[in-house]
Amino acid sequence: MRKAMPVNATKKHLTKEEKDRRLAVENAFKSGGDVTIEPPDYLDVDQLKAFDFIQNALREADVLSKLDTVTITQAAVAICMLERSNMRVINTPELSYDDKFVATHERLVRTYLKLCDELCLSPQARAKLGVLVANKQKERQDPLLNVLQQGDADG
The missing domain is CATH 1.20.5 (Single alpha-helices involved in coiled-coils or other helix-helix interfaces)
Known part of the structure; x- marks a missing residue:
C-alpha cells in the first residue's frame, strides 16, 4: 500500500469535489499557526528543548497539529537518548564492540529516523x-x- 499524500502534493488528478473533500479532512486536523501544544511534565531540560524546537519548526511550516503531541514527545526523548548514546561511545570507544550497546544504539537510530519521517524532519x-x-x-x-x-x- 502506498503512503498517503497530502492533496496538494499528489500527482493524481482529482475532481474539484474530491480535492475539496480531501482538503476539508486534512484541514480539520490542523491547529493553525498560533496554537502551542504543551509538552508532558516528565520531559527533562534537554528533551524540552528538542520538543520546543520540533514544535516551532512544524508551526512555521503550518503543519502543527494537537494530534502531534505524542509523536513530538517520542521524538524529543529519542533524540536525547541518541545524543547520550553517541556521547557514551565517544567517551568510551570500546562500547562500539559491545553487542548489546550497538543493538540498542541501532534501535535508537531506527526509531529516530522513523519519527523524523513521521514529523517531516527528514x-x-x-x-x-x-x-x-x-x-x-x-x-x-x-x-x-x-x-x-x-x-x-x-x-
Missing part, C-alpha cells in the same frame, strides 16, 4: 512538504485561479 519528507508549500503559494498568487474561484463562489 530530507525526503521536507521535499514533499516543500511541494505542498509551493503549491499553496502558487494557488494564492495565481490571478486566473483566484478569478475562477471567485466566479465559482458567485455562481
Whole structure:
C-alpha cells in the first residue's frame, strides 16, 4: 500500500469535489499557526528543548497539529537518548564492540529516523512538504485561479 499524500502534493488528478473533500479532512486536523501544544511534565531540560524546537519548526511550516503531541514527545526523548548514546561511545570507544550497546544504539537510530519521517524532519519528507508549500503559494498568487474561484463562489 502506498503512503498517503497530502492533496496538494499528489500527482493524481482529482475532481474539484474530491480535492475539496480531501482538503476539508486534512484541514480539520490542523491547529493553525498560533496554537502551542504543551509538552508532558516528565520531559527533562534537554528533551524540552528538542520538543520546543520540533514544535516551532512544524508551526512555521503550518503543519502543527494537537494530534502531534505524542509523536513530538517520542521524538524529543529519542533524540536525547541518541545524543547520550553517541556521547557514551565517544567517551568510551570500546562500547562500539559491545553487542548489546550497538543493538540498542541501532534501535535508537531506527526509531529516530522513523519519527523524523513521521514529523517531516527528514530530507525526503521536507521535499514533499516543500511541494505542498509551493503549491499553496502558487494557488494564492495565481490571478486566473483566484478569478475562477471567485466566479465559482458567485455562481
